[in-house]
Amino acid sequence: MTAVALDGRALAVKIVASLKPRLAALPRAPRLLVVAASADAEAQSYRRQQLKACREAGIETSLAEKLPSPSGFKEYDAVIIDRPLPAGVDAQKLFDSLPPEQDAEGATAYNLGRLYALKRYDDFRAQGLVGPCTALAIAELARETRVPLAGKAAAVIGRSNIVGKPAAHLLSCLDLTVTLCHSKTRDLATIVAGSDVVVAATGRPGMIEAGWIKPGAIVIDAGITMRGKNVVGDVDPAAAQKASHYTPVPGGVGPVTTAMLLANTVTLAERALEKR
Numbered sequence: 001m002t003a004v005a006l007d008g009r010a011l012a013v014k015i016v017a018s019l020k021p022r023l024a025a026l027p028r029a030p031r032l033l034v035v036a037a038s039a040d041a042e043a044q045s046y047r048r049q050q051l052k053a054c055r056e057a058g059i060e061t062s063l064a065e066k067l068p069s070p071s072g073f074k075e076y077d078a079v080i081i082d083r084p085l086p087a088g089v090d091a092q093k094l095f096d097s098l099p100p101e102q103d104a105e106g107a108t109a110y111n112l113g114r115l116y117a118l119k120r121y122d123d124f125r126a127q128g129l130v131g132p133c134t135a136l137a138i139a140e141l142a143r144e145t146r147v148p149l150a151g152k153a154a155a156v157i158g159r160s161n162i163v164g165k166p167a168a169h170l171l172s173c174l175d176l177t178v179t180l181c182h183s184k185t186r187d188l189a190t191i192v193a194g195s196d197v198v199v200a201a202t203g204r205p206g207m208i209e210a211g212w213i214k215p216g217a218i219v220i221d222a223g224i225t226m227r228g229k230n231v232v233g234d235v236d237p238a239a240a241q242k243a244s245h246y247t248p249v250p251g252g253v254g255p256v257t258t259a260m261l262l263a264n265t266v267t268l269a270e271r272a273l274e275k276r
């Protein structure tokens with residue numbers, strides 16, 4: 001079987017187009033502050049993509065080296081802090097210094113708590129929630145397959161607070177039965193082989209072997225690792241021969257992640273401007 005490639009760029013265009021009426025209904029353009037906390041080359045390239053996508057969609061952006069003073073937050077509807085963070089930084093402490101109502105990545109404890117209280121994915125928008133962009137992108141890509149997901153088995157490999165853990169929760173909100181795997185998981189190959197949806201989020205290139213994939217499974221690869229000038233994912237590309245759908249790397253999860261940042265920013269601007 002040759003899988004359908006899930007085109008993240010096309011889905012991103014669709015998501016951003018769906019934001020247009022919401023942007024047009026606002027009294028002014030949303031304002032996003034990007035805090036350039038990371039000197040990492042990949043983070044800088046991702047930042048350039050974010051800024052370009054925002055500008056094209058009509059979101060005003062500013063760039064700062066560090067977080068503004070507490071009163072300075074008022075100038076913005078949304079704030080995102082670049083990753084990876086410099087070594088030694090307590091990530092949750094840093095994210096919790098953001099006001100939850102300006103947290104463009106849904107990374108504060110308050111917004112994560114709201115997210116984990118969600119039961120049905122369809123209620124995410126209705127409740128005006130924001131969430132970790134890559135986890136949201138994974139859920140959007142799973143839905144984009146149009147394959148009925150309810151009751152099926154999913155394996156998420158990687159349990160970070162920003163990708164694996166919230167992705168596992170969102171997939172459970174899509175009624176999948178989810179196994180959350182990590183570096184201490186025993187017999188990962190058997191868990192993956194029994195899964196209809198496989199999400200890889202480890203940053204370990206090729207660690208998910210093609211032979212593990214159940215024929216017809218949906219494979220979503222969030223992994224990003226630079227190999228020379230190339231970006232590679234966590235899943236052996238030969239898995240495309242067994243899957244029904246797979247995300248290419250690059251061009252799969254990445255562009256949808258950026259689109260979800262725009263969606264979070266619009267949600268926060270709507271909330272802020274409706275209150276004023």
Ligand SMILES: NC(=O)c1ccc[n+]([C@@H]2O[C@H](COP(=O)([O-])OP(=O)(O)OC[C@H]3O[C@@H](n4cnc5c(N)ncnc54)[C@H](OP(=O)(O)O)[C@@H]3O)[C@@H](O)[C@H]2O)c1
Nearest residue numbers: 134158159160163182183201202203222223224253254257
């Ligand atoms: N596409 C995008 O837009 C996007 C956005 C963000 C991140 N990413 C990428 O996604 C990947 C994961 O990012 P992250 O921030 O979640 O990374 P992270 O914080 O380093 O977490 C990696 C996770 O992988 C698990 N793991 C490591 N080795 C494993 C193994 N041999 N077997 C099973 N699990 C293993 C770790 O388990 P333990 O918890 O036991 O250590 C951990 O939970 C990275 O490649 C990153 O670049 C992509």
